[in-house]
Amino acid sequence: MAVIHNPDPSDSKQRGVTRLFYDARIRSIFIQAITLALVLGFLGWLTLNTMTNLAARNLSAGFDFLDVSAGFGIGFTLIPYQESDTYLRVFFVGIMNTLLVAAVSIVLATVFGLIVGLARLSNNWIIATLSRSYIELIRNTPLLLQIIAWFFGVFVLLPRPRQSVELGEAFFLNNRGFYMPAAVPEPGFGVVTATFLACIVGTIALAIWARRRRDRTGRHFPAFFTGFGAIIVLPLGVHLALGSPLGWELPELKGLNFTGGVSVPPSFCALIVALSAYTSCFIAEIVRSGIQSVSKGQLEAAGALNLPANWTLRRVVLPQALRVIIPPLISQYLNVTKNSSLAIAIGFPDLVSVWMNTSLNQSGRAIPIVAMTMAFYCLVSISVSLVMNYYNARAQIKER
Amino acid sequence: MSDAPLIFSPKPDRPAPADTVGLLGWIRQNLFKDVPNALMTLLGAYIIFVVTGAVVNWALIDAVWSAESRRECLDQVGRAGACWPGVAAWFKNLIYGLYPKDQVWRINLGFVLLVLWMLPLWMPKVTSKIGIGLSAVLLYPFLASYFFLGGEKALVWTALIALGLCGLIWVWSTALTETLVEKPLGSWVIGRLGVPEADERRQRQTKLICAALLFVAAFAFVSLWSLSEVRTRLWGGLFLTLVISGIGITFSLPAGILLALGRRSDLPVIAAMSTLFIELFRSVPLITILFMFNTMLPLFMPTGIEVNQLVRAIVAVCLFAAAYMAEVVRGGLQAIDKGQYEASSSLGMGYWQTTTLIVLPQALKIMIPAIVGNFIGLFKDTTLVSIIGLFDLMNMARAIGEDTRWLGLFIEPFFVVSLIYFVFCFAMSSYSMGLERKLATGRDRS
Numbered sequence: 001m002a003v004i005h006n007p008d009p010s011d012s013k014q015r016g017v018t019r020l021f022y023d024a025r026i027r028s029i030f031i032q033a034i035t036l037a038l039v040l041g042f043l044g045w046l047t048l049n050t051m052t053n054l055a056a057r058n059l060s061a062g063f064d065f066l067d068v069s070a071g072f073g074i075g076f077t078l079i080p081y082q083e084s085d086t087y088l089r090v091f092f093v094g095i096m097n098t099l100l101v102a103a104v105s106i107v108l109a110t111v112f113g114l115i116v117g118l119a120r121l122s123n124n125w126i127i128a129t130l131s132r133s134y135i136e137l138i139r140n141t142p143l144l145l146q147i148i149a150w151f152f153g154v155f156v157l158l159p160r161p162r163q164s165v166e167l168g169e170a171f172f173l174n175n176r177g178f179y180m181p182a183a184v185p186e187p188g189f190g191v192v193t194a195t196f197l198a199c200i201v202g203t204i205a206l207a208i209w210a211r212r213r214r215d216r217t218g219r220h221f222p223a224f225f226t227g228f229g230a231i232i233v234l235p236l237g238v239h240l241a242l243g244s245p246l247g248w249e250l251p252e253l254k255g256l257n258f259t260g261g262v263s264v265p266p267s268f269c270a271l272i273v274a275l276s277a278y279t280s281c282f283i284a285e286i287v288r289s290g291i292q293s294v295s296k297g298q299l300e301a302a303g304a305l306n307l308p309a310n311w312t313l314r315r316v317v318l319p320q321a322l323r324v325i326i327p328p329l330i331s332q333y334l335n336v337t338k339n340s341s342l343a344i345a346i347g348f349p350d351l352v353s354v355w356m357n358t359s360l361n362q363s364g365r366a367i368p369i370v371a372m373t374m375a376f377y378c379l380v381s382i383s384v385s386l387v388m389n390y391y392n393a394r395a396q397i398k399e400r
Numbered sequence: 401m402s403d404a405p406l407i408f409s410p411k412p413d414r415p416a417p418a419d420t421v422g423l424l425g426w427i428r429q430n431l432f433k434d435v436p437n438a439l440m441t442l443l444g445a446y447i448i449f450v451v452t453g454a455v456v457n458w459a460l461i462d463a464v465w466s467a468e469s470r471r472e473c474l475d476q477v478g479r480a481g482a483c484w485p486g487v488a489a490w491f492k493n494l495i496y497g498l499y500p501k502d503q504v505w506r507i508n509l510g511f512v513l514l515v516l517w518m519l520p521l522w523m524p525k526v527t528s529k530i531g532i533g534l535s536a537v538l539l540y541p542f543l544a545s546y547f548f549l550g551g552e553k554a555l556v557w558t559a560l561i562a563l564g565l566c567g568l569i570w571v572w573s574t575a576l577t578e579t580l581v582e583k584p585l586g587s588w589v590i591g592r593l594g595v596p597e598a599d600e601r602r603q604r605q606t607k608l609i610c611a612a613l614l615f616v617a618a619f620a621f622v623s624l625w626s627l628s629e630v631r632t633r634l635w636g637g638l639f640l641t642l643v644i645s646g647i648g649i650t651f652s653l654p655a656g657i658l659l660a661l662g663r664r665s666d667l668p669v670i671a672a673m674s675t676l677f678i679e680l681f682r683s684v685p686l687i688t689i690l691f692m693f694n695t696m697l698p699l700f701m702p703t704g705i706e707v708n709q710l711v712r713a714i715v716a717v718c719l720f721a722a723a724y725m726a727e728v729v730r731g732g733l734q735a736i737d738k739g740q741y742e743a744s745s746s747l748g749m750g751y752w753q754t755t756t757l758i759v760l761p762q763a764l765k766i767m768i769p770a771i772v773g774n775f776i777g778l779f780k781d782t783t784l785v786s787i788i789g790l791f792d793l794m795n796m797a798r799a800i801g802e803d804t805r806w807l808g809l810f811i812e813p814f815f816v817v818s819l820i821y822f823v824f825c826f827a828m829s830s831y832s833m834g835l836e837r838k839l840a841t842g843r844d845r846s
Binding site for chain 1: 431433437440441443444445447448666668669670673680682683684685687688691692695696699701702780783784786787794798801810811814818821822825826829
């Protein structure tokens with residue numbers, strides 16, 4: 001009540017202001033308003049400058065150039081592309097190439113990383129040390145350096161097509177790239193494909209049924225092996241019964257170069273080798289930490305229950321190790337996709353190279369091109385984080 | 401029953417089986433436990449033998465040590481041995497870039513000064529380590545950038561350089577007084593001048609006067625210097641790599657801490673903006689950000705302001721590194737127990753006191769491995785600036801193979817440069833492991 005009886009008006013006023021200043025809610029609104037104003041002001045200043053600059057250089061920031069013919073060739077494309085095609089098609093060519101590099105590297109890196117990670121845990125000292133030094137050596141040198149070293153130091157120096165390195169008469173490696181046979185489907189191959197797809201669907205259904213039955217009755221049905229066997233055996237049987245309706249087109253040396261078959265340029269090989277080697281180190285460490293995270297007591301408990309060895313692995317160790325392994329593994333996959341953008345250093349036409357470099361220099365539309373590239377990578381990483389959140393929610397330990 | 405008491409007297413322990421102790425036992429346990437294990441050992445030994453043999457042969461035994469051009473090397477040994485003269489001829493460029501040869505001492509002096517500045521941090525008796533660390537981050541850059549850049553200096557610039565010089569003098573006089581007489585610099589000076597200890601106001605005045613005198617002297621000294629200007633276009637090699645990663649590292653930690661605090665803030669606008677920034681920069685590759693800044697920064701600036709290419713690259717690297725650092729710091733903040741916050745607010749601490757005195761020290765300590773891992777990543781990522789045309793260590797190595805005399809000489813420079821990168825990264829990670837062990841207080845007590 002002292003405030004009310006205070007005869008000095010200035011003091012009470014000051015107290016009001018002070019109270020306002022120390023009121024957490026008002027203060028937070030005040031701070032946020034100032035920050036927002038500063039950031040918006042800064043962005044506005046940037047936009048204003050950009051508009052002035054664009055006007056001064058006679059540039060436009062619209063997306064209308066997407067329909068214009070690009071007019072440059074691309075060395076390696078997955079979807080058909082000609083010089084007269086539009087910029088929009090260039091964008092998609094780049095995306096496809098980026099995704100191809102990412103997919104191939106992810107598969108190779110996972111397989112190799114698993115091997116190295118298990119070797120790191122080996123109780124053989126020499127194997128463990130060997131894989132540890134491999135990991136340290138590769139992890140502590142820059143990826144870009146490795147890509148460039150593989151490209152300039154190995155794949156460009158390979159012999160000419162006439163003296164190609166032959167791998168079993170069907171695969172050729174030379175300084176123009178890597179050549180392998182192409183599959184040519186003949187009539188009747190559709191039936192094989194259909195059988196294959198049907199087997200996959202059937203296996204999934206079988207797995208769901210087996211799990212339900214196990215939950216209901218406690219009886220186990222080996223759905224995994226049955227399904228896996230069916231996926232391999234049935235399509236193969238149909239394939240052979242129809243007289244192998246799949247032809248192989250082998251690459252042949254004609255003149256100075258190979259024709260036929262499928263080929264990838266040296267830059268692709270260098271990128272894949274470097275990217276998979278680099279990523280496999282990180283995956284190896286993830287695998288190691290995942291397996292080490294399963295406590296010894298779990299193994300002993302499984303032994304006490306007299307579980308067979310493969311059940312111990314499949315029902316006790318793997319489910320717990322995978323919970324630790326999968327989240328960082330997925331973020332490594334995302335990293336591979338982002339790192340594939342280093343392709344530009346050795347001239348492989350991925351998204352950054354054909355779109356952010358060539359197309360940007362040709363059309364001069366910096367803003368839409370940068371925005372589209374970033375949008376693509378953001379889209380990839382948002383979808384990956386959605387998958388990850390879904391997995392984390394499912395794999396979380398459910399406490400009772 | 402006899403009356404003699406039965407006394408249990410154990411027999412002496414039998415020695416462990418001979419095949420489990422000593423070198424032989426170790427070999428048997430770890431290399432030849434069973435047949436598959438022995439096979440693995442042989443395979444591993446074979447791989448090691450082949451790889452090291454090939455590398456030693458190529459790099460040392462078959463290598464060419466003196467030649468005038470790559471042609472000569474190829475004539476002598478072909479591709480079987482390394483051609484080191486090419487790397488030797490370019491070695492200065494690998495380290496200093498195209499920096500004028502007669503000015504290289506400035507780079508060396510700059511880095512020696514940094515070592516001098518940081519040295520007291522490892523002296524056991526020095527107590528004001530936080531001040532020294534802060535001064536290294538805040539004041540050293542002025543001094544170093546003048547050494548590296550040189551050129552005309554206006555009044556403000558001279559003052560900043562003088563401030564840097566004062567910082568260095570302060571660091572070493574503090575380190576000396578604290579080591580030799582175990583007193584902070586201020587009280588030692590005051591004791592020497594005979595100012596009475598009870599009079600706090602006079603003490604403060606004396607300290608201020610001393611600082612001002614030092615600054616004036618440094619200012620006068622600095623204005624006598626003049627170093628010729630070296631444009632950043634000439635910067636390159638390991639020097640450029642260290643400059644970019646050094647700036648990136650010193651910027652990313654504080655910026656990352658602020659962003660992480662922002663993301664966890666109770667204020668929705670600040671949390672949203674921090675999250676947006678972090679997620680945007682983390683979801684795109686560094687190379688797109690470098691390209692973006694390379695093409696767009698000139699558009700963003702008011703007309704007439706030229707932004708040098710090195711600055712564009714540094715801005716991109718800094719923002720990118722800050723976003724990654726923010727996530728690392730956030731991980732540390734999330735690991736801090738809620739009880740710590742509650743305890744500090746029950747002691748009457750406000751937000752900033754809680755954050756700086758209670759939360760951050762613990763959060764940063766548990767995140768040391770991840771933070772250093774991030775630094776290593778940043779150091780490796782600086783190679784990307786070569787794609788926008790800067791001649792960092794890696795790009796300089798590639799340039800050797802494009803020199804007409806050493807045309808096609810790629811493997812040797814890359815080998816040397818890889819070793820340099822490896823030494824830096826490995827040293828950083830080993831140091832962080834040591835630091836982690838040293839700071840592991842209260843955990844792993846067993």
